[in-house]
Amino acid sequence: MVSTLLIRNGCVLIVNLNKFKFITKLENNYDSNPSYCSHCGKPLTFKKFYKQFEFEKKFCCKKCASQYPEVEVNKFSSETEKTIYAFLSLTLPQYNIRHNITDIFPPYEIDMCIETEHFPVFLEFNGTLHYPRKNGYLTKSTVKHQINDKIKKIEICKNRQQKMIRLWSSSGLYSKPEIFEECLNLVLDSINYLIKANNDYGQCIDVVYTGKDIYRYKEKFKDDIIEEDLD
Numbered sequence: 258m259v260s261t262l263l264i265r266n267g268c269v270l271i272v273n274l275n276k277f278k279f280i281t282k283l284e285n286n287y288d289s290n291p292s293y294c295s296h297c298g299k300p301l302t303f304k305k306f307y308k309q310f311e312f313e314k315k316f317c318c319k320k321c322a323s324q325y326p327e328v329e330v331n332k333f334s335s336e337t338e339k340t341i342y343a344f345l346s347l348t349l350p351q352y353n354i355r356h357n358i359t360d361i362f363p364p365y366e367i368d369m370c371i372e373t374e375h376f377p378v379f380l381e382f383n384g385t386l387h388y389p390r391k392n393g394y395l396t397k398s399t400v401k402h403q404i405n406d407k408i409k410k411i412e413i414c415k416n417r418q419q420k421m422i423r424l425w426s427s428s429g430l431y432s433k434p435e436i437f438e439e440c441l442n443l444v445l446d447s448i449n450y451l452i453k454a455n456n457d458y459g460q461c462i463d464v465v466y467t468g469k470d471i472y473r474y475k476e477k478f479k480d481d482i483i484e485e486d487l488d
């Protein structure tokens with residue numbers, strides 16, 4: 258059983274990672290094909306393996322890790338982002354997936370990029386920081402996030418005619434594993450849709466969890482015309 262402690266607004270939340278079905282599946286299959294410490298070769302527990310999921314070299318302890326120069330690895334800004342990355346790496350093992358990328362559109366950071374055989378699919382996770390406070394007020398930082406979201410979409414989808422998927426949630430997704438997985442499956446479905454369609458114009462797909470419903474919104478950026486479609 259893997260649990261993780263999250264501290265939000267002074268409250269301690271215990272999130273059981275096993276509630277994510279895809280992680281349970283990964284854990285159930287883990288013992289027959291475990292990961293080993295890159296230094297001493299000792300098998301890693303599932304907990305240690307998952308904690309170091311995004312690292313190429315994984316270690317059983319600090320001592321083993323200290324034998325290697327620290328590799329510069331971009332850190333995830335939240336457990337939510339790490340879960341998205343883990344889900345996509347496991348469901349799309351054929352593609353290289355990069356995260357926290359700063360060389361695509363500097364100085365902006367793009368959360369993830371799925372390098373498919375046809376084109377890159379950029380993925381952004383826009384959580385509660387991208388929404389107004391509960392009282393309806395926009396803070397300076399929310400305004401900044403919203404402006405940046407717009408700038409990134411225009412640059413990637415309209416100017417560069419590339420593909421972008423954005424997952425939006427106005428309330429914490431990490432503490433709602435079932436809804437989170439439903440959103441992740443819609444993101445996966447959207448990636449597969451873009452690959453299959455293989456269109457040569459810019460596209461943006463928004464998967465939105467409103468706190469109540471999940472919906473998907475598609476935009477085409479073709480011949481300077483923006484077409485919209487809701488499903």
Ligand SMILES: [Zn+2]
Binds near residue numbers: 316317321
């Ligand atoms: Zn070791």
